[in-house]
Amino acid sequence: MKMPVLLIVDDEKPTRDALRMGFQDDYEVYTAANLSQASALLQEESPDLVLTDLRLGGESGMDVLKAAASLPHPPQSIMMTAYGSVDAAVAAMKEGAYDFVTKPLNLDAVELVLKRALHTRNLETANQELTTRIQADSGLQKLLGRSAAMEHVFSIIRQVAPSKTTVLIEGESGTGKELVAQAIHSLSGRPENKFVAVNCAALSPQLLESELFGHEKGSFTGAGQRRIGRFEQADGGTIFLDEIGEIDAGTQVRLLRVLSERTIERVGSNASIPVNVRVIAATNKSLKKLVQEGKFREDLYFRLNVVHIQMPPLRERREDIPLLATAFLKEFARENNKEFKPLSRDALEAVRNYQWPGNVRELRTAMEHGVVMSNSASIGLHHLPPQLQDTSLEAAPQERPEDNAPNTQKGLVPAGVLNLSLLERNAIQQALAQSNGNKTAAAHLLGISRRTLQRKLQESSIHE
Numbered sequence: 001m002k003m004p005v006l007l008i009v010d011d012e013k014p015t016r017d018a019l020r021m022g023f024q025d026d027y028e029v030y031t032a033a034n035l036s037q038a039s040a041l042l043q044e045e046s047p048d049l050v051l052t053d054l055r056l057g058g059e060s061g062m063d064v065l066k067a068a069a070s071l072p073h074p075p076q077s078i079m080m081t082a083y084g085s086v087d088a089a090v091a092a093m094k095e096g097a098y099d100f101v102t103k104p105l106n107l108d109a110v111e112l113v114l115k116r117a118l119h120t121r122n123l124e125t126a127n128q129e130l131t132t133r134i135q136a137d138s139g140l141q142k143l144l145g146r147s148a149a150m151e152h153v154f155s156i157i158r159q160v161a162p163s164k165t166t167v168l169i170e171g172e173s174g175t176g177k178e179l180v181a182q183a184i185h186s187l188s189g190r191p192e193n194k195f196v197a198v199n200c201a202a203l204s205p206q207l208l209e210s211e212l213f214g215h216e217k218g219s220f221t222g223a224g225q226r227r228i229g230r231f232e233q234a235d236g237g238t239i240f241l242d243e244i245g246e247i248d249a250g251t252q253v254r255l256l257r258v259l260s261e262r263t264i265e266r267v268g269s270n271a272s273i274p275v276n277v278r279v280i281a282a283t284n285k286s287l288k289k290l291v292q293e294g295k296f297r298e299d300l301y302f303r304l305n306v307v308h309i310q311m312p313p314l315r316e317r318r319e320d321i322p323l324l325a326t327a328f329l330k331e332f333a334r335e336n337n338k339e340f341k342p343l344s345r346d347a348l349e350a351v352r353n354y355q356w357p358g359n360v361r362e363l364r365t366a367m368e369h370g371v372v373m374s375n376s377a378s379i380g381l382h383h384l385p386p387q388l389q390d391t392s393l394e395a396a397p398q399e400r401p402e403d404n405a406p407n408t409q410k411g412l413v414p415a416g417v418l419n420l421s422l423l424e425r426n427a428i429q430q431a432l433a434q435s436n437g438n439k440t441a442a443a444h445l446l447g448i449s450r451r452t453l454q455r456k457l458q459e460s461s462i463h464e
Helices: 011-022 035-045 060-071 083-094 107-137 149-158 177-184 205-212 249-261 285-293 298-304 318-335 347-352 359-373 420-434 438-445 449-459
Strands: 004-010 028-032 049-053 076-082 099-103 167-170 195-199 240-241 277-283 307-309
Touching: 004 011, 004 035, 004 359, 004 420, 011 028, 011 107, 028 035, 028 167, 035 049, 035 060, 049 060, 049 107, 060 076, 060 083, 076 083, 076 107, 083 099, 099 107, 149 177, 167 177, 177 195, 177 240, 177 277, 195 205, 195 449, 249 298, 285 298, 318 347, 318 359, 420 449, 438 449
Parallel strands: 004 028, 004 049, 049 076, 076 099, 167 277, 167 307, 195 240, 240 277
Antiparallel strands: none
């Protein structure tokens, strides 16, 4: 077992030596004679305890106390002071010191104070680790976002989670609907119970009924033994029904009964089995529209839509994109045993401007691609998937006042004409001219990949 680390700070060598000898059997002891040495040891050794004199020659132990308090995991600090400086020691405690001892020192008394301080620090560390673990387990930690749209989603999650209310989550594919369901379950007050997810679109009607409600032996061809369904498996917890808009009419009727009566019947049985399950459903379609089209039962829709959460697409919360991208880059850097690399300026610009039809799921995949493909200090545009490299050109560089006059011989856009193709052609020609025909340099000026530039040159029949 690792010994706790004790840092002793005193400008008198006999005192340092005596304290080191007195506590070296129970602690890994380091000593410092001044603030500079103490600061270095605080950074290098991350002590559990600091025992410092109030007066360090011309320096003050209060500065040692402040340096210790600034650490990510501050140690417990004990101040040593002469009998006549008790007021100063009390002031030190107000600044964060755990306790103080007076000189001349009684080693038994100092030992008792150190043990109490170490016990307190161990409790604080254990509490911090528990809090971190609880936060890490909470689905809200996975739902990153600072936009107003996501703050609204967070507020609904916090409000609805402690209840047993049925929740309907709607939104495009890849927006994080299952993460919302997991967050609601995690904050429900019974996160230790099961969270069972079912993709309703992945199964045929007969298989879906069996999957949800279970079946008895011999109830249909291939039913060789009794099967416990997902509702029974989730008893006491949460069942998440993804793509709820895909279930057939028969399954809709059975699900309506579950929500109404809180009982299920296995396929091939008439026995009612009570279930205590919180239902969260999700769909990438509009259930209201499906009701209007006669494809979904209105009564089931009302049962499901007690609390509604609409997940915003990523293109409607662009301020969250850099935050999400950085989180994914760090995640995949860890997974692949690589150092974290940021996005380059042109890559970040492309990531911000892209429409993200696949939403957060597509962004996550793109960042994994970038981490794997990058072999430089940052992740450039050419390290990202092709769809990001083929985004539209940025606006052409601003012309200088003397360039405003029409000049068709140079290929510039005639005054009063707004033509995107001509603007793009002009930007490419200017970039090639500035780079003396170097395509790689021209592509860099334009903020696109060399491959994209080559394609545009071919499409526009521009002669380099």
